[in-house]
Amino acid sequence: MACFNVRVYGIMINEQKQVLVSDEFIRGGYYTKFPGGGLEFGEGTLECIVREWQEELAQEIKVVEHIYTTDFFQISAFDNTSQILSIYYLVKPTSAFTAPIIANPFDFEIPEGIEEVEGVRWIEWNDFSSEAVTLPIDKVVADLVKERY
Template sequence: MSCFNVRVYGILFNEQKQVLVSDEYIRGGYYTKFPGGGLEFGEGTLDCIVREWQEELTQEVEVVEHIYTTDFFQISAFDNTSQIISIYYLVRPVSPFTAPILNQPFDFEIPEGITEVEGVRWIDWEQFSADSVTLPIDKVVATLLKSKY
């Protein structure tokens, strides 16, 4: 049986030409990725990115343009049984940016018994690269961003 996991992510640059990343503790592992998450049944990808940013960052965004959709096979890092398809959009805020910002990678507490914690931080464009993110598809997108913007 084939199982696909569709993920939708937003890329946000600020006025200082920094890119927003999400540091996440998930099931015992540490990951730096772009903000976003899973497409829900009955939802379009544009609705998904708006919902995910509202849920994770209390941030209203609008999509500016499509950046990338996975064009190679990628097995899930979390279940090893589903194929990941990731869609990335350039987004811009349509409400004031008020999410708490981490000063350093993974600068958060992990309460006892909690399996997922996340926080966001800005990375200066000069320091941003494929090495800034953890997941294989995000690395492809980071390289693409560096060549495109």
């Protein structure tokens, strides 16, 4: 049965003008994307992004502004049965940034039998573009971020 999958992501740009991305191994594939995740039933999008960053990065954030909501059809890369609707916000840390940072893309171990592993890293502004991320909607947002900020 076809359904919608609502995803909420945060774009963080630090004082050195670097952009935070998440390198993830998911179901046998490698993806570079923005930190965030799925909206849970009963939750608003702002609650979702705060929860996702707390769960994934142990990072307290505040939402600064809305950047983009998907305005085109995008099928899920993972199940081919759900339509993805992604919402992106510019976020700022409200606590010290203490998440472990990887230096290079996918610089992590993948234990046998584990389907999902992730690590975050900063990308220099001059190296950041739609080519730096994997998923189609993220590519649109990367171009918007480069234009606006």
